[in-house]
Amino acid sequence: EVWNPSGKYRVISTKPMPGTRWIRLLTDQDCRVEICTEKKTILSVEDILALIGHKCDGVIGQLTEDWGEVLFSGLRRAGGTAFSNMAVGYNNVDVNAATKYGVAVGNTPGVLTETTAELAASLSVAASRRIVEADQFMRAGLYDGWLPHLFVGNLLKGQTVGVIGAGRIGSAYARMMVEGFKMNLIYYDLYQATRLEKFVTAYGQFLKANGEQPVTWKRAATMEDVLREADVISLHPVLDKTTYHLINKDSLSIMKKDAILVNCSRGPVIDEAALVEHLKVNPMFRVGLDVFEDEPYMKPGLAEMKNAIVVPHIASASKWTREGMATLAALNVLGKIKGYPAWSDPNR
Numbered sequence: 001e002v003w004n005p006s007g008k009y010r011v012i013s014t015k016p017m018p019g020t021r022w023i024r025l026l027t028d029q030d031c032r033v034e035i036c037t038e039k040k041t042i043l044s045v046e047d048i049l050a051l052i053g054h055k056c057d058g059v060i061g062q063l064t065e066d067w068g069e070v071l072f073s074g075l076r077r078a079g080g081t082a083f084s085n086m087a088v089g090y091n092n093v094d095v096n097a098a099t100k101y102g103v104a105v106g107n108t109p110g111v112l113t114e115t116t117a118e119l120a121a122s123l124s125v126a127a128s129r130r131i132v133e134a135d136q137f138m139r140a141g142l143y144d145g146w147l148p149h150l151f152v153g154n155l156l157k158g159q160t161v162g163v164i165g166a167g168r169i170g171s172a173y174a175r176m177m178v179e180g181f182k183m184n185l186i187y188y189d190l191y192q193a194t195r196l197e198k199f200v201t202a203y204g205q206f207l208k209a210n211g212e213q214p215v216t217w218k219r220a221a222t223m224e225d226v227l228r229e230a231d232v233i234s235l236h237p238v239l240d241k242t243t244y245h246l247i248n249k250d251s252l253s254i255m256k257k258d259a260i261l262v263n264c265s266r267g268p269v270i271d272e273a274a275l276v277e278h279l280k281v282n283p284m285f286r287v288g289l290d291v292f293e294d295e296p297y298m299k300p301g302l303a304e305m306k307n308a309i310v311v312p313h314i315a316s317a318s319k320w321t322r323e324g325m326a327t328l329a330a331l332n333v334l335g336k337i338k339g340y341p342a343w344s345d346p347n348r
């Protein structure tokens with residue numbers, strides 16, 4: 001699909017993206033926009049090289065693509081200087097390779113903070129109240145009347161929510177769980193989440209003033225403290241060498257037997273094979289997973305586990321957010337091509 005065929009700058013989007021604002025932004029600024037409509041979900045390096053061709057100024061790509069040495073050198077050979085991931089995470093992008101070939105890299109932070117936090121909160125609630133299991137039970141025609149012990153789950157109020165990685169998304173999730181469900185907070189991060197701490201303190205004082213049990217917060221000295229103490233744990237670190245398999249057999253073994261683990265960050269943060277084994281022997285342990293170690297696949301056994309809720313990497317999938325991500329990605333590329341400051345440039 002081609003927009004503004006006579007545009008001076010050639011910008012490629014490797015996937016159709018929601019909305020039209022991002023297209024207009026580019027075409028209004030003399031860009032010819034080419035959108036790849038290839039049916040295949042994940043494009044290979046060769047597919048993308050073929051799209052780049054001999055002349056290309058910038059590319060908007062997706063988190064499923066391997067943006068490394070080959071693609072950045074190919075983009076540079078075609079005269080390109082700009083690339084943006086349509087994602088906040090950029091573990092699929094070799095930034096050093098991009099720098100080597102003089103290609104600027106952008107991502108799309110901010111617009112997906114609340115949307116992603118909302119999905120993590122939804123998975124937490126769904127896991128604690130066994131909503132998916134109960135839904136399947138109803139659809140299977142198994143419900144034959146109310147029973148005192150039918151699908152009994154956990155009350156979140158008064159329990160402790162643990163957040164690993166209290167950046168933008170982790171902090172938004174923590175606020176939702178503290179304010180929405182009156183949970184206490186324990187978090188682990190290399191940096192102090194001062195605004196989050198202030199919020200929980202003020203909210204605790206408000207509850208107390210109204211005669212309710214106040215909520216509390218604690219910054220954990222180690223990640224293990226969070227794993228040991230929390231009832232619901234949500235993972236929000238970036239994926240890099242230090243966070244690969246952060247949750248493994250050993251870390252699972254120190255968590256409460258009936259804890260809930262939620263992951264809306266990146267799949268390889270969890271050793272998924274170890275998780276499947278843990279779920280098998282701990283039926284009260286529950287997980288809510290939006291991401292998987294070898295997407296789009298799940299490790300053998302996971303799909304059969306009743307104590308697991310699995311959804312296909314949809315944490316940022318709200319209309320407003322996806323249109324915002326597309327717009328920011330276009331601004332990043334346009335910024336470089338036209339010499340404006342890019343959206344995700346820290347000096348902007």
Ligand code: DGY
Pocket residue numbers: 063086087088089090112265315316
């Ligand atoms: C991201 O942006 O990194 C998410 O995984 C997809 O929205």
